[in-house]
Amino acid sequence: MTTAANRPVRIGAQIAPQHASYAKIRETAAELEDLGVDxxxxxxHFFPLHGDPDGLHFESWTMLAALAEQTSRVEIGALVNCNSYRNANLQADMARTIDHISAKESGVGRFIFGTGSGWFERDYDEYGYEFGTVGGRLDALAENLPVISERWGKLNPAPTRKIPVLIGGGGEKKTLRIVATHADIWHSFSDALTLERKLGILEQHGTAVGRDTSEIEISTEVAKRSVAEADEQYDLGARLFTVGISGPHYDLAPVRDWLSWRDAKNS
Structure with missing residues (x-):
């Protein structure tokens, strides 16, 4: 079983698909793969989350399919997909298709199914989805994940591998229960003290559902954190560290710095 003790540090770069042309996004993805991000x-989302709320913006899943074709080494995924926007069986089929697009010469796909319950109300209002409640959206996520897994078992051709499921969010009663039940990777924006507490709660949920949660890869955002803070998260077992970058220019300097930190940790 893979646990934090024998899992390498990985760096993920989140290209926020806002305020930039698609040509710039494509160029940035190529640079990131060349730099060695994992x-x-x-x-x-359907609209920018920062800056001009009506600025340039592109859709997630079609972009992921294009990135799957463009790249050859890096894993790809959304941080995170919104469960509310698409039928569960359709999500499974889209994920399986991108898994195959990304397989290339190795025959093994590189798609990560990152998902969450959704939260940005404008997306719902302008695209005609029912916003509902936080609890209702989380219940829907919990209901849909087994449907997605079941559909993966029925598709022809099947996925090239067991598609990793990344679940984002830090809610302690419902979200972490879903993580304990379904996730291969758990992503949050927690500082070290918060992460330590939530990991304890995650372990309790794991006991309740019969899951050893040490096998779940812990992911956290470090774009605005110091090396000392990242070191604290590392000591708690975090191994996937994400760096968010946004258009129009996509500054890659922080990514380079974190890649150097990764390499030092893994040496």
Whole structure:
């Protein structure tokens, strides 16, 4: 079983698909793969989250399919998909298709199914989805994940590998229960003290559902954190560290710095 003790540090770069042309996004993805990042993420929204709320913006899943074709080494996924926007069986089929697109010469796909319950109300209002409640959206995520897994078992051709499921969010009663039940990777924006507390709660949920949660890869955002803070998260077992970058220019200097930190940790 893979646990934090024998899992290498990985760096993921999240290309926020906002305020930039697609040509710039494509160029940035190529640069990130050349730099040696482990994962390229985008996000699943329909409008910018920062800056001009009506600025340039592109859709997540079609972009992921393009990135799957463009790249050859990095894993790819959304940080995170919104479960509310698409039928569960359709999500599974889209994920399986991108898994195959990304397989290339190795025959093994590179797609990570990052998902969450959704939270940005404008997306819902302008695209005609029912916003509902936080609890209702989390219940829907919990209901859909087994449907997605079941559909993966029915598709022809099947996925090239067991597609890793990344779940984002830090809610202690519902989200972490879903993580304990379904996730291969758990992503949050927690500082070290918060992460330590939530890991304890995650372990309790794991006991309740019969899961050893030490096998779940712990992911956290470090774009605005110091090396000392990242070291604290590392000591708690975090191994996937994500760096968010945004258009129009996509500054890659922080990514380079974190890649150097990764290499030092893994040496």
């Amino acid at each position: 994962v390229i993420f985008n996000w699943d």
